[in-house]
Amino acid sequence: MFEMLIPKLRVDTVFDIALEDLYKQGYRGIITDLDNTLVGAKAPLATPELLLWFQKVKELGFKLIIVSNNNMDRVSRFATPLDIEFVHQARKPSNAPFRRALKQMELQPEQTIVVGDQMLTDVYGGNRLGLYTVLVLPISVEDEGFGTRINRRVERIAKFRLRKKGLWHEEDKP
Numbered sequence: 001m002f003e004m005l006i007p008k009l010r011v012d013t014v015f016d017i018a019l020e021d022l023y024k025q026g027y028r029g030i031i032t033d034l035d036n037t038l039v040g041a042k043a044p045l046a047t048p049e050l051l052l053w054f055q056k057v058k059e060l061g062f063k064l065i066i067v068s069n070n071n072m073d074r075v076s077r078f079a080t081p082l083d084i085e086f087v088h089q090a091r092k093p094s095n096a097p098f099r100r101a102l103k104q105m106e107l108q109p110e111q112t113i114v115v116g117d118q119m120l121t122d123v124y125g126g127n128r129l130g131l132y133t134v135l136v137l138p139i140s141v142e143d144e145g146f147g148t149r150i151n152r153r154v155e156r157i158a159k160f161r162l163r164k165k166g167l168w169h170e171e172d173k174p
Contacts, residue, residue, distance in 0.1 A: 093125030
């Protein structure tokens with residue numbers, strides 16, 4: 001069970017993802033979480049650095065969609081001004097929001113990357129559908145809600161068990 005929580009790639013931030021390499025490998029879509037993946041959970045807008053990253057994503061030819069468990073108001077306020085499609089109140093790790101995002105991008109799972117800061121929602125949900133999962137460090141842990149804090153505790157247990165099995169190495173990042 002815990003093996004499904006292991007991402008294909010672990011990096012500090014979205015800016016550390018080798019987008020060019022992934023595009024060369026045939027990936028064409030990015031499903032990304034919003035809170036604590038792209039910006040802090042309470043940050044209303046994209047940072048200038050993130051705007052440049054979005055531009056790079058589009059210039060390389062990736063399709064991009066935000067899939068967030070947050071509400072319509074939060075996700076829309078962030079994504080709409082940037083002309084980024086989104087799925088709100090996604091209930092990740094359910095398969096439905098990932099399938100919806102794939103359908104909107106008109107892509108197959110083997111062409112798609114999932115980027116997120118949580119093993120229990122983003123990584124587990126993406127792995128279940130055969131997507132390429134990327135785990136980033138959370139941007140602002142102190143701003144997380146109650147549910148996310150519970151998830152973080154379960155993640156610590158999962159990492160401990162994976163370390164005991166030799167499947168999680170701290171030098172591999174998050």
